[in-house]
Every structure is written in C-alpha cells, then in structure tokens.
Amino acid sequence: MNKAQSTASARSPTPALPSSPVETLEQFQQWLGTGPGDPLAEQAARDRQRGGETDASETDAAETDAAETGAAERGDLELVEAVPVGDPQQVREVSGSILDCYRVCDGHSELAGCTLEPRPLLRLTRRTSGDEIRHDWFGGDGQTLEPELIPRLGLDRLRRCEPRLRRGDEPVARQWIATAARAVVPIDAAGQARRRADADARWLAATVVWCRWASGTVAFRFGNAAVGRCSFAGWAIDFLHGRERPEKYRCPITGYRSYDLLMLGDGTLTVPAAVAVCQATEQTCWKTELEHCEVSGARVREECLVTCPITGRRALPGALKRCSWCERLVVPEQVAAGADRGPCCRDCREAEPLAEADPLLRQVLTTHPAWARYRRWRGWEDAERAVLIGQRWGGQLVVLWDRQQKNVRKYGKRGRFTRRWTWVPTQVSE
Numbered sequence: 001m002n003k004a005q006s007t008a009s010a011r012s013p014t015p016a017l018p019s020s021p022v023e024t025l026e027q028f029q030q031w032l033g034t035g036p037g038d039p040l041a042e043q044a045a046r047d048r049q050r051g052g053e054t055d056a057s058e059t060d061a062a063e064t065d066a067a068e069t070g071a072a073e074r075g076d077l078e079l080v081e082a083v084p085v086g087d088p089q090q091v092r093e094v095s096g097s098i099l100d101c102y103r104v105c106d107g108h109s110e111l112a113g114c115t116l117e118p119r120p121l122l123r124l125t126r127r128t129s130g131d132e133i134r135h136d137w138f139g140g141d142g143q144t145l146e147p148e149l150i151p152r153l154g155l156d157r158l159r160r161c162e163p164r165l166r167r168g169d170e171p172v173a174r175q176w177i178a179t180a181a182r183a184v185v186p187i188d189a190a191g192q193a194r195r196r197a198d199a200d201a202r203w204l205a206a207t208v209v210w211c212r213w214a215s216g217t218v219a220f221r222f223g224n225a226a227v228g229r230c231s232f233a234g235w236a237i238d239f240l241h242g243r244e245r246p247e248k249y250r251c252p253i254t255g256y257r258s259y260d261l262l263m264l265g266d267g268t269l270t271v272p273a274a275v276a277v278c279q280a281t282e283q284t285c286w287k288t289e290l291e292h293c294e295v296s297g298a299r300v301r302e303e304c305l306v307t308c309p310i311t312g313r314r315a316l317p318g319a320l321k322r323c324s325w326c327e328r329l330v331v332p333e334q335v336a337a338g339a340d341r342g343p344c345c346r347d348c349r350e351a352e353p354l355a356e357a358d359p360l361l362r363q364v365l366t367t368h369p370a371w372a373r374y375r376r377w378r379g380w381e382d383a384e385r386a387v388l389i390g391q392r393w394g395g396q397l398v399v400l401w402d403r404q405q406k407n408v409r410k411y412g413k414r415g416r417f418t419r420r421w422t423w424v425p426t427q428v429s430e
C-alpha cells in the first residue's frame with residue numbers, strides 16, 4: 001500500500017451520526033478526571049505535537065499503533081459511567097409532576113407504585129481533528145440514538161457516577177461498545193489493519209450513561225377507598241419537565257378519557273365529559289344514554305322520546321302536536337288546522353275512500369246502525385286504531401275505532417251549518 005492509499009484510508013468516511021455539541025479534548029479529559037501521566041493525556045500530548053504535521057505523518061503514527069489493532073472492535077476502550085446532571089434520582093422528584101396531571105373532584109391521586117429504573121445508554125467519544133472530539137450515542141438496543149434525545153434527556157451535561165455495571169455485566173457492555181464502534185467506523189471485509197489502527201488511535205473513551213425510566217401506577221382515592229388506577233411509563237426527566245404525562249383515566253362505562261375525575265353517587269369513577277343532565281328529567285346520566293329530540297334539539301334520555309308515527313322522527317312528547325281526530329302525537333309540520341276542522345294530521349286529512357263492503361266499516365256500522373246514514377266513507381288504520389270519516393247532508397262524522405278493544409274510543413260530529421265539532425269520548429251508540 002503506498003502513502004496515498006494509506007492517507008485515503010486514514011480519512012475513511014464515517015457515517016453521519018448524531019453527536020453532542022463539540023467539546024475540546026482538554027474539556028473532555030477534565031471531565032474524565034484524568035491527570036498528567038495518564039495514558040490518554042499522553043496520547044493527547046502526542047497528538048498536539050503532531051498538530052501541524054501532514055496527513056502522511058498521521059499515517060505513520062497509525063502504522064506505529066497498528067500493533068494495537070481492533071481495540072475498539074473488541075470493545076476494549078476505557079469505560080466510565082455517568083448520569084445526566086438533571087436526571088431525577090428519587091421518586092419524590094417526579095411524583096408531583098405525575099400526580100398533578102389529575103384533578104380529582106372530592107378525592108385525590110396518589111402513587112400506588114413507582115420505580116425509577118436506571119437504563120443504560122452508550123456514548124463513544126473519539127477525537128476528530130486537532131483538539132476537537134465527538135460523541136456518538138447508542139441506545140440499549142444498539143441502535144443510534146435519536147438526536148433529539150440528547151438535549152431532551154440532558155445527555156449533554158453528564159457527571160461521573162459510581163460504577164453500576166456489575167462484574168458480570170462487563171462482557172455484555174464490551175460487546176455493546178464493540179458493535180457501536182463498528183457502526184461509527186465501519187471496517188470493511190478486507191479488515192484493513194491500517195484503518196482499524198487509525199480509528200483506534202482516535203478513540204478516547206466509552207461512557208455508559210444511566211437514565212432513569214419511570215413506571216408505575218396512580219390510584220385515585222375517595223375517603224378510604226381507592227377507586228380506579230392509571231399507569232405511566234417514560235423517561236423520568238420527561239415527566240419532570242411535563243413532556244410526558246401519565247395516561248388519562250378511562251371511564252369504564254363510556255370510554256371517555258380525561259385527567260379530570262369525579263365519582264358518581266353509585267360509586268362509579270368517571271370523567272366529567274361522560275356525564276350529562278337529561279334536559280327532560282334533569283337527572284344526571286351517561287352522555288352515551290342521551291339522544292337528541294329531533295324537534296326541539298334537547299338532549300334527553302332515550303326513553304323520554306316517542307316516535308312520530310308518520311315521519312318516524314324521535315322527539316319529546318311535549319315537542320309534538322296531537323291530532324284532534326286520531327289523537328296521535330306527530331311532528332308539528334304534519335298537523336294542519338282547516339276551516340272545517342281542528343288540528344289534524346296528514347293521515348286523517350288524506351284518508352282514502354273506503355268501499356261500502358269494507359270489513360271494518362261493516363263492523364262499525366253493525367255496532368252503531370245509526371251511522372249507516374252517512375255516506376262517502378274515507379278512512380285509514382294502523383295496528384291500534386282506525387279513523388273512519390263519513391259525510392251526510394254537508395255534515396261530517398269522524399269515528400276513532402280502537403282495534404285492540406274493538407270499540408269506538410270517541411266520535412265527533414259537525415253539522416251542515418256549523419264548523420264546530422262535538423266530540424263524544426265514549427262508546428255510546430246513536
């Protein structure tokens with residue numbers, strides 16, 4: 001391999017991985033707590049000495065170090081441990097942020113369990129050029145950390161901590177470092193010792209950073225009874241800063257979710273959005289039980305509504321109009337008053353002519369023979385009732401027949417010269 005090739009190898013491209021803001025080598029060494037005489041400091045001093053020299057001499061240095069090939073690949077870097085400066089270490093630091101999310105009417109929220117589990121992240125630090133260093137971050141799954149997590153989790157301000165890795169964890173940690181190092185400086189299949197050696201010369205340290213992962217349960221207490229729970233899970237620092245919130249309480253009856261909770265008289269824990277007042281009965285009930293009155297728009301319990309027999313629309317009885325002939329409640333626009341009659345529904349107004357032999361008409365006339373004097377019968381019927389309308393000398397007879405009872409529920413008459421109707425609400429025959 002000639003010099004030009006070596007130089008090209010030494011400058012092997014690295015993938016664009018996220019990194020913390022640039023620090024200087026000196027700042028990093030101060031952070032590491034290393035002093036004079038430390039191998040890292042000596043290496044840095046050598047690097048500084050070489051600062052003004054050419055790429056070719058860097059290559060020479062790489063060749064010198066070639067004996068130590070693959071140190072990073074073996075995960076064999078100086079390993080230190082740290083925590084983010086602002087990362088919560090105690091449950092009490094996050095409990096307020098979690099519990100304060102809930103507003104419990106006449107009760108309160110409390111932690112029914114909370115753990116702050118330290119989860120490791122990996123930072124690999126290497127020298128880039130001159131005194132500049134660069135950090136590359138990896139998650140516990142070995143994947144490159146999302147760049148937005150670095151400021152979010154406070155990874156740009158770390159403090160050294162006592163080792164938490166146990167002796168038995170070390171091989172796993174070394175493997176983690178090795179895999180991550182290969183991701184930062186990929187080594188091709190040919191295993192170029194020179195490249196590897198050069199990469200190794202630039203590695204400074206691996207830092208296992210412990211971030212707390214909060215998880216647990218919130219219970220809602222009313223008097224002595226805990227009713228209802230919610231769980232939470234996320235980075236503790238996210239809860240601390242309100243970027244993460246526990247789950248909303250879900251009403252078991254309606255499925256509505258909220259951070260506002262209230263208890264109903266029957267002990268059901270729910271959320272305000274799930275309950276409403278029926279505008280007809282003024283009772284508090286589930287919002288899912290309410291329907292619209294299709295005439296007035298009122299929100300009422302379903303059982304308060306009746307169905308208009310002509311249109312099928314559901315409405316409060318009070319919002320409907322009663323037909324003076326058939327006595328049914330129908331939507332107002334189906335009722336019209338005429339010069340010769342009171343308010344009357346469309347079915348009654350538009351009743352079809354009946355044949356002389358109509359069985360129902362024969363039945364009615366059999367029980368009330370006097371009505372046989374009327375002619376030009378019209379009528380309509382449903383399962384419950386029939387309306388029969390007869391004419392005589394300009395006068396009119398309307399019979400409301402009860403099909404269930406098989407009798408006349410009422411009848412009304414109007415004379416030839418009067419527009420006034422006389423109604424007889426009995427079964428009296430004429």
Ligand SMILES: [Zn+2]
Nearest residue numbers: 323326345348
């Ligand atoms: Zn009618």
